[in-house]
């Protein structure tokens with residue numbers, strides 16, 4: 001196993017350093033063609049190492065090209081959840097007694113398998129969830145990092161077994177972190193590989209078993225991940241995949257009495273339902289949930305406006321703002337707000353909108369019709385209650401295939417407490433607000449139920465110190481022109497939120513993530529024990 005210092009997988013940067021960027025693009029483009037040719041298959045559930053067919057199926061289409069069918073997927077029902085939980089329960093004893101070295105080895109092998117298929121997976125994402133090229137390869141890198149890092153963490157912590165020796169004579173004590181049992185893992189569409197791989201690995205590498213339900217819009221990449229785990233040697237029943245809807249699969253999974261813990265990433269509504277259901281049912285296991293965001297950026301009058309405009313534009317609009325970390329409200333000092341807004345609007349109108357697999361696309365299509373409806377509704381509201389400087393319309397470009405392409409939208413003149421500036425939209429939509437001081441800006445930035453990501457643009461160290469001291473946010477970025485609030489590297493920038501943005505305060509890709517999936521046992525043996 002690779003051990004010692006953790007190294008991130010940085011595909012694009014590595015190619016740039018070696019001067020082989022063109023090779024990267026060629027490999028990606030070839031993979032898009034191969035994956036496109038393979039689309040349209042039929043995919044069963046995967047329970048106890050076996051395919052399971054269902055009576056009903058659902059069709060997934062490419063959000064950027066409705067003519068392209070991604071595949072036909074089995075639609076799970078509560079009985080399939082029962083079947084999968086039974087399989088996971090049955091596999092639990094053997095798996096928890098499998099040495100931590102073996103568990104780490106399997107996930108290390110899976111990381112290698114993802115690396116071998118990185119272009120295929122990146123291309124799959126472009127076609128299935130519309131993620132643009134740069135974002136998609138970064139997500140595949142992140143998935144590799146999660147598996148690699150968690151494997152290393154198991155090793156660094158000696159499988160979370162600590163021998164305390166003899167604190168008093170003749171009394172030998174060890175401390176262990178042990179798995180709970182069966183975890184439900186429910187994942188969102190927007191990071192369909194990294195989040196699915198990260199949460200599943202967190203639950204399972206620590207000795208639990210799992211039933212995984214991916215978002216209904218992104219089941220293909222979930223199937224590919226299960227295939228990768230199988231090829232890496234995960235025993236049957238340890239990870240089971242049940243595709244299907246939130247109410248027919250997700251809810252029964254939450255309510256299943258043998259599901260003792262839950263890993264979830266998605267909306268606040270569903271995340272809180274899981275917590276409430278666990279409480280009502282008296283379940284004692286953890287709910288490790290990463291939820292939404294309404295991420296604020298502050299632009300001080302000392303800011304370098306080029307950095308600020310670039311950071312806000314990319315933070316708000318790349319992948320059409322469909323990220324929990326997307327920049328969504330910007331508090332700009334009144335002395336620079338006109339110039340900032342003018343430049344942001346100008347650069348936003350130049351952003352390439354298009355099919356995700358194109359090299360230069362930044363603003364890619366929206367995932368589904370409900371996102372498109374939300375887009376129209378909030379843009380109408382913005383026109384009514386504020387001022388839309390650019391955007392607000394769906395694209396009807398005859399050059400584009402039929403898909404959900406919309407314009408990135410910049411809005412001013414809505415109050416800070418307006419629903420457009422307080423609710424998460426998950427769309428390419430940003431509101432700009434004037435402030436007269438850093439103090440006012442921080443107070444407004446913190447005035448939210450969410451606290452996931454936050455950004456500051458300032459060239460003044462004192463302002464930066466004050467901001468770090470007062471900002472309520474899990475992830476904090478200063479002067480980040482490549483994106484004001486999005487993007488995180490495993491190990492260096494563990495990812496998670498405070499307040500209603502997360503339930504545990506311990507972040508994915510960080511040192512304290514894995515222990516959340518285990519409970520402690522202290523073991524004491526007095527005297528020498530023979531073998532009678």
Ligand code: NDP
Pocket residue numbers: 186187188189190191213214215216217244245246247249250251254265266267268270271273290291292293323324325424426452495496497501
């Ligand atoms: P949803 O909460 O709608 O869906 C997430 C998952 O939950 C999907 O698999 C969905 O299934 C499932 N689900 C829906 N209803 C239920 C239910 N009643 N019981 C159980 N499961 C259910 O979120 P989105 O997929 O739309 O993702 C966007 C949200 O995720 C945003 O709020 C975003 O901020 C958050 N997010 C947070 C991240 C973080 O790290 N903090 C990272 C990424 C996203 P189905 O698809 O079948 O409806």
